[in-house]
Amino acid sequence: MLIEKNFDLTRFTTFRIGGQAEFFMIVKNRSELVKAAVWAQSKKLPLAILAGGSNILIVRKKIKGLVLKISGQHYVIRKNYLISWAGTSLTKLAKIAAEAGLAGLEWSFGLPGSAGGAVRGNAGAYGLDMSSVVAEAEAYDLTKNKLIKLDNQSCGFSYRDSIFKKRKNLLIVGVRLKLTKGAPGPIKALSQKNFNHRFASNPKGPSAGCVFKNLQYKKIIRQNKKLAVDLAAKGLVRGDKISAGYLIDQLGFKGKTVGGAKVSEQHANFIINTGQAQAKDVISLINLIKRKVKHKYKISLQEEIQYF
Numbered sequence: 689m690l691i692e693k694n695f696d697l698t699r700f701t702t703f704r705i706g707g708q709a710e711f712f713m714i715v716k717n718r719s720e721l722v723k724a725a726v727w728a729q730s731k732k733l734p735l736a737i738l739a740g741g742s743n744i745l746i747v748r749k750k751i752k753g754l755v756l757k758i759s760g761q762h763y764v765i766r767k768n769y770l771i772s773w774a775g776t777s778l779t780k781l782a783k784i785a786a787e788a789g790l791a792g793l794e795w796s797f798g799l800p801g802s803a804g805g806a807v808r809g810n811a812g813a814y815g816l817d818m819s820s821v822v823a824e825a826e827a828y829d830l831t832k833n834k835l836i837k838l839d840n841q842s843c844g845f846s847y848r849d850s851i852f853k854k855r856k857n858l859l860i861v862g863v864r865l866k867l868t869k870g871a872p873g874p875i876k877a878l879s880q881k882n883f884n885h886r887f888a889s890n891p892k893g894p895s896a897g898c899v900f901k902n903l904q905y906k907k908i909i910r911q912n913k914k915l916a917v918d919l920a921a922k923g924l925v926r927g928d929k930i931s932a933g934y935l936i937d938q939l940g941f942k943g944k945t946v947g948g949a950k951v952s953e954q955h956a957n958f959i960i961n962t963g964q965a966q967a968k969d970v971i972s973l974i975n976l977i978k979r980k981v982k983h984k985y986k987i988s989l990q991e992e993i994q995y996f
């Protein structure tokens with residue numbers, strides 16, 4: 689395992705906005721991850737995990753300590769369970785599952801990032817998310833220096849959230865997905881349909897996906913009843929969610945730029961790096977959107993992207 693110093697992370701993020709890690713290591717399996725974590729602890733270095741880099745904005749020019757890039761694809765199928773290393777791409781798992789005639793991951797085909805990153809953020813699409821398939825997650829507990837297993841309930845999943853966002857001492861090393869036996873044909877067809885829809889609706893260009901979480905109808909009812917009722921009447925409440933992108937679009941943000949960062953003209957919840965965007969450009973745009981949304985609708989948007 690090679691330890692790099694002052695390593696530029698730009699190319700490991702889908703936003704293509706970097707920062708320099710004081711120390712950097714690529715780990716390809718559980719034992720390498722544990723070794724690297726123990727090394728960082730022995731040197732009293734702060735530790736941060738970077739996986740697919742598809743949900744982060746690196747906010748610092750210099751990052752102190754060790755950044756661990758999780759890589760490598762390992763998985764095994766046992767009956768209707770798909771057991772995977774945290775680094776395997778979620779799309780790869782969706783493809784493997786479909787080919788094996790295992791249903792449950794069709795929604796995720798084409799979703800960027802790793803299995804571990806998806807568990808942490810309870811990634812989801814088309815009305816489903818990781819909580820619907822995770823039987824168990826395995827994590828390395830940095831405080832106890834041991835591997836632990838958490839069943840679905842212990843993962844504390846909720847909308848784009850899990851216990852792993854609160855307990856930073858837990859590094860996800862693997863996941864056991866419980867899928868359902870089915871015929872490969874229809875599973876592949878649904879996966880491909882979702883992929884095609886994603887390809888057509890996701891803006892092109894470097895981004896980190898949706899910047900803000902969609903809004904939960906029951907919360908909006910409490911914060912701004914009139915808005916909630918208006919949106920419901922217009923048929924804009926889908927599965928208990930109101931699209932943050934819709935509200936941002938209503939405020940005329942599409943195409944708005946700050947420095948090299950631009951609100952996508954195709955999807956107002958995406959910020960695109962037009963080439964030379966810096967983290968401060970993205971943050972200014974985020975803060976501007978949050979202020980205007982608060983002022984106009986009396987509601988607070990919450991970031992889905994993670995500040996790294």
Ligand SMILES: Cc1cc2nc3c(=O)[nH]c(=O)nc-3n(C[C@H](O)[C@H](O)[C@H](O)COP(=O)(O)OP(=O)(O)OC[C@H]3O[C@@H](n4cnc5c(N)ncnc54)[C@H](O)[C@@H]3O)c2cc1C
Pocket residue numbers: 702736737738739740741742743744758774799800801802803804805806807808809810811812813852858859860861890895896897898994
């Ligand atoms: C074009 C595009 C479309 C997207 N569409 C969707 C979508 O439809 N639905 C959706 O939910 N998301 C979407 N996203 C966001 C992103 O793909 C998901 O959030 C994804 O699950 C992130 O995984 P990752 O491996 O890239 O995590 P990273 O971005 O590498 O990391 C995200 C956070 O998780 C932490 N982390 C990562 N791995 C581990 C681990 N093993 N243990 C502990 N912490 C870890 C990191 O430290 C970081 O804080 C999209 C992104 C893009 C660029």
